[in-house]
Amino acid sequence: MNPIMPDHYSLIRQFDDFEELASTLHGYDIDLQQLDRGRFTATTQQVVSGAVLLSHFIVTRRLDVQGNPPANLRTFGIPTTQCQPFVWREQSSDGNTIQLYRHITELKMVTQPFFEAIDLSIPEDILNQQCHTLGYPELDAIIGDNEMLTCNPTDMRALRSALYSVCLALSDNPSLTGTIGMQQKIEFELPQLLLSALYSAEAQQKRTTPGKKQRALNKAVDYIKTFSNNPITLNELCQETRVSARTLQSAFLEHFGMSPKAYLRVQRLNAAHKELFTANPVGTKVADVAYRRGFWHMGQFSADYKRLFAELPSETLKKQ
Numbered sequence: 001m002n003p004i005m006p007d008h009y010s011l012i013r014q015f016d017d018f019e020e021l022a023s024t025l026h027g028y029d030i031d032l033q034q035l036d037r038g039r040f041t042a043t044t045q046q047v048v049s050g051a052v053l054l055s056h057f058i059v060t061r062r063l064d065v066q067g068n069p070p071a072n073l074r075t076f077g078i079p080t081t082q083c084q085p086f087v088w089r090e091q092s093s094d095g096n097t098i099q100l101y102r103h104i105t106e107l108k109m110v111t112q113p114f115f116e117a118i119d120l121s122i123p124e125d126i127l128n129q130q131c132h133t134l135g136y137p138e139l140d141a142i143i144g145d146n147e148m149l150t151c152n153p154t155d156m157r158a159l160r161s162a163l164y165s166v167c168l169a170l171s172d173n174p175s176l177t178g179t180i181g182m183q184q185k186i187e188f189e190l191p192q193l194l195l196s197a198l199y200s201a202e203a204q205q206k207r208t209t210p211g212k213k214q215r216a217l218n219k220a221v222d223y224i225k226t227f228s229n230n231p232i233t234l235n236e237l238c239q240e241t242r243v244s245a246r247t248l249q250s251a252f253l254e255h256f257g258m259s260p261k262a263y264l265r266v267q268r269l270n271a272a273h274k275e276l277f278t279a280n281p282v283g284t285k286v287a288d289v290a291y292r293r294g295f296w297h298m299g300q301f302s303a304d305y306k307r308l309f310a311e312l313p314s315e316t317l318k319k320q
Helices: 018-024 124-134 139-143 153-172 174-178 180-199 212-226 234-241 245-256 260-278 286-292 298-309 313-319
Strands: 008-015 029-034 042-049 052-059 063-068 074-079 086-088 091-093 097-101 107-110 115-122 148-150
Touching: 008 018, 008 153, 008 174, 018 029, 018 042, 018 260, 029 260, 042 153, 042 174, 042 180, 052 153, 052 180, 074 153, 074 180, 097 180, 115 124, 115 153, 115 180, 124 139, 124 180, 139 180, 153 174, 153 180, 174 180, 212 234, 212 245, 212 260, 234 245, 234 260, 245 260, 260 286, 260 298, 260 313, 286 298, 286 313, 298 313
Parallel strands: none
Antiparallel strands: 008 042, 029 063, 042 052, 052 115, 063 107, 074 097, 074 115, 086 091, 086 107, 097 148
């Protein structure tokens, strides 16, 4: 549970483990899984000004992100110019979009390595007051039931520039969060720029029923997560999803950048990482954790683990 935070603050943190990032990020309830190989690092900057929360993320690894945005706020994801193409709730983005996190929206995103984005979380009543000031319809009328909007490039540049200027100014001098000028910028100017971008956005088509390949992918992922500790063959997944091996392979490569077999192995390794990261080093044996996660050859487990996370299982255990 996140502690109660002051009304105005700016905090920059650096992480070398994605479990630590997930467990300490203020306002968010998320689960992260690392999909590509290499040492994980991340930098977050979170700014609170009154009722507005600004969260700036930079992560170096490809992640599968799931969970929930800050409660009782409307959250909007703004990819930066450094953002690589990514998949948001089964829709592809080239970075020139705003992601719409609803009260009931579960975060569901696969990032590319070296992903950067800024989230703005604002109470709905404040946004609707701003809409009235700007002469716009209320927020829900602007965004409809879309989950992502492609925005006018000029409006996106103005929004990104303002966000970057706030992040840069407060990284140099966090005490500026308490000044009238910075409060004005965060609590009034940023929401207005956000609403202007949304109002002029070219609405994406409403989400259609997922195609055969997407439905098969969703079903296969659910099956793998449910039975990840058991041996699972490609033929078994094909029988479960009722598609060919070629179709399933293609779906996993497009969405996760890896085969179903590799995805299963990554799932098991991430589960082992989570257990080791949260375990008491006293009395916990790496071998026991590996066996529970379906690994029977300790040498291969350690090699695969180090290849993915750039550290040995015993090193993760010692972090706690």
